[in-house]
Amino acid sequence: MSQVVVDARGVGRTFEMPAGPVHAVRDVTLQIRSGDHIAVRGPSGCGKSTLLHMLGCVDAPSSGTLLFDGQDVSTLSDARRSALRLRRIGFIFQRFFLLPMLTAAENVELPLAEAGAPRSERRRRVAELLDYVGLSHRADHRPSQLSGGEMQRVAIARALANRPQLLLADEPTGELDEATGAQIAALLDRVNADGTALVIVTHDAALAGRAARVLTMRDGRIEQEATR
Amino acid sequence: MNALAFAWRSLVRQPARAILGVLGVAAVGALLFDMLLLSQGLITSMRDLLERSGWDIRVAATELPGRSGRLTGATAMAERIAALPSAKSVLIVRTADARIERSSGRPIDATFQGVARRSREGASITPPWTVTRGRDARGSDEAVIDTTIAEAAGVDVGGRITLRASCSADREALPPARLTVVGIAEFPFAGPNEAALGGSLETLRSACGGNAADDADLLLVTSAGESRETAAAIREAVPGVHALTNDDVVGRLQQTGFTYFRQISAVLTAVTVTFAVLLISVLLTVSVNQRLGEIAALRALGFSRSRVVADVLSESALIVGLGGLLSLPLGVALASGLDRILKGMPGIPADLHFFVFEGTALAVHLGLLAATALIAALYPMRIVSSLPIAATLRNEVIG
Numbered sequence: 001m002s003q004v005v006v007d008a009r010g011v012g013r014t015f016e017m018p019a020g021p022v023h024a025v026r027d028v029t030l031q032i033r034s035g036d037h038i039a040v041r042g043p044s045g046c047g048k049s050t051l052l053h054m055l056g057c058v059d060a061p062s063s064g065t066l067l068f069d070g071q072d073v074s075t076l077s078d079a080r081r082s083a084l085r086l087r088r089i090g091f092i093f094q095r096f097f098l099l100p101m102l103t104a105a106e107n108v109e110l111p112l113a114e115a116g117a118p119r120s121e122r123r124r125r126v127a128e129l130l131d132y133v134g135l136s137h138r139a140d141h142r143p144s145q146l147s148g149g150e151m152q153r154v155a156i157a158r159a160l161a162n163r164p165q166l167l168l169a170d171e172p173t174g175e176l177d178e179a180t181g182a183q184i185a186a187l188l189d190r191v192n193a194d195g196t197a198l199v200i201v202t203h204d205a206a207l208a209g210r211a212a213r214v215l216t217m218r219d220g221r222i223e224q225e226a227t228r
Numbered sequence: 229m230n231a232l233a234f235a236w237r238s239l240v241r242q243p244a245r246a247i248l249g250v251l252g253v254a255a256v257g258a259l260l261f262d263m264l265l266l267s268q269g270l271i272t273s274m275r276d277l278l279e280r281s282g283w284d285i286r287v288a289a290t291e292l293p294g295r296s297g298r299l300t301g302a303t304a305m306a307e308r309i310a311a312l313p314s315a316k317s318v319l320i321v322r323t324a325d326a327r328i329e330r331s332s333g334r335p336i337d338a339t340f341q342g343v344a345r346r347s348r349e350g351a352s353i354t355p356p357w358t359v360t361r362g363r364d365a366r367g368s369d370e371a372v373i374d375t376t377i378a379e380a381a382g383v384d385v386g387g388r389i390t391l392r393a394s395c396s397a398d399r400e401a402l403p404p405a406r407l408t409v410v411g412i413a414e415f416p417f418a419g420p421n422e423a424a425l426g427g428s429l430e431t432l433r434s435a436c437g438g439n440a441a442d443d444a445d446l447l448l449v450t451s452a453g454e455s456r457e458t459a460a461a462i463r464e465a466v467p468g469v470h471a472l473t474n475d476d477v478v479g480r481l482q483q484t485g486f487t488y489f490r491q492i493s494a495v496l497t498a499v500t501v502t503f504a505v506l507l508i509s510v511l512l513t514v515s516v517n518q519r520l521g522e523i524a525a526l527r528a529l530g531f532s533r534s535r536v537v538a539d540v541l542s543e544s545a546l547i548v549g550l551g552g553l554l555s556l557p558l559g560v561a562l563a564s565g566l567d568r569i570l571k572g573m574p575g576i577p578a579d580l581h582f583f584v585f586e587g588t589a590l591a592v593h594l595g596l597l598a599a600t601a602l603i604a605a606l607y608p609m610r611i612v613s614s615l616p617i618a619a620t621l622r623n624e625v626i627g
Binding site: 053079084085086089091093097102109158170 | 229237530617618622
């Protein structure tokens with residue numbers, strides 16, 4: 001049986017607002033195993049992104065327990081959670097968030113440098129990743145010189161830099177046209193097939209349809225789970 | 229990519245902002261540097277001027293030489309001081325207002341310095357001027373003049389001048405004295421627009437119609453040993469006079485007239501540092517607020533809080549560092565111009581400078597700039613340090 005990467009037990013997230021508390025996520029129990037391919041769907045404001053942020057350790061649950069690789073995330077300091085995200089979790093954002101002053105290669109190199117990888121290792125890994133996402137010829141281009149699809153591929157390469165166990169994608173095709181979105185979906189399939197657990201939050205039915213497990217959320221709860 | 233390299237790229241990314249920041253710091257830094265030079269410049273310059281003159285004790289009727297009040301019985305007093313074992317030489321200095329006639333045009337108003345020497349056998353005595361051309365005045369009808377008189381009267385070494393001097397406060401109608409110019413000299417304690425000539429005390433008294441009292445503006449003493457001990461010996465031998473070493477003169481000036489410059493420079497230093505802090509802080513805060521999404525994404529990717537804080541601090545250090553470097557030549561140029569303007573004030577010796585370069589001023593300048601970089605970065609560092617990652621990412625998508 002494959003290893004459990006994330007074990008969420010009854011996690012919830014409540015935001016204190018002036019008009020009263022907002023329960024963005026309620027009592028979600030979920031296990032993510034290595035090699036899983038999960039899509040999270042649901043209407044806007046149902047708590048998909050909040051759940052994703054908790055799974056990625058950028059937000060802390062208000063209730064319940066979240067274990068990453070068996071370790072209770074709530075017990076970790078901010079620095080330890082940063083280190084966990086750097087080495088074990090990859091993030092892909094709808095708006096890419098590439099640094100405009102850096103080239104594609106430098107953007108991919110950033111997490112490697114932050115993790116302290118030696119220069120030669122960084123160069124080798126950057127070349128490997130850009131080749132993996134099909135952008136070797138665009139290594140020295142800045143984001144402003146790339147198309148939307150190319151920027152998202154660079155972002156995927158950046159997310160994979162430190163060989164994460166879990167890759168989280170928040171609307172990865174949200175800013176792309178249908179054909180480009182399909183190319184990104186195919187690339188994500190390949191990442192997952194190569195052994196990285198993948199959780200995608202999306203409104204895109206075609207993208208969600210490629211996942212092995214599809215979670216549908218409503219009012220902060222997982223209303224339905226479909227397995228393919 | 230380390231924090232400094234990252235910060236450099238961030239600056240280059242927004243060149244207009246970077247140039248604005250660097251130029252702002254350069255301008256403010258130049259003012260700051262000048263204020264630091266001004267705070268000690270007069271004191272340093274005055275000490276240098278006093279030490280260069282070759283005299284280490286000044287005996288005067290008042291606390292600060294140059295103020296009103298003369299020493300009476302100057303010749304006997306000088307004899308008594310010269311007889312002290314710790315005194316090597318004494319120079320009696322008496323000044324008088326003089327009007328030098330010209331063949332055409334208004335006469336030249338000048339200050340006539342008459343000196344008389346008393347010294348031990350073999351001791352050389354420096355006059356309160358430096359002969360740059362010709363020789364020093366020795367005879368009773370000889371004088372050295374400064375370039376202002378030489379140019380205005382059209383006289384050079386070997387020529388003659390006609391002057392009327394006044395040694396008393398009362399208006400006098402004295403016959404003119406004719407003197408031979410034997411040298412061109414610099415008078416370090418004369419103002420830049422002040423004309424001066426020098427000669428023997430005998431010459432001065434003669435030019436005053438022979439009715440000058442035996443008094444002096446000051447006695448300049450060279451001590452044989454420790455100047456402080458010699459000054460004490462003079463005070464004991466001649467009660468009622470003020471015998472001040474160079475350090476005493478500088479100390480008194482620090483407590484009186486020069487305090488204003490120190491206070492002004494302290495206030496302006498505080499203002500310029502505050503302005504620099506506000507400028508950099510605003511630029512960095514705007515820059516950080518424009519990049520909140522990127523910063524939140526970097527934090528989500530695993531960049532530590534200390535790393536993103538270091539990026540902001542490095543950016544501040546780069547702006548202040550580059551601006552600070554530019555501020556030095558700019559400050560020197562500005563100081564030179566301001567020095568010229570301030571030296572135009574009446575009664576300021578030509579060789580006195582308001583802005584004097586000192587290593588400590590540079591060290592304080594660099595220290596203040598470093599503090600500016602740190603303080604200016606505090607607020608933007610707090611923004612990135614306390615940035616809620618999830619909420620920021622959510623807001624970026626909604627926005």
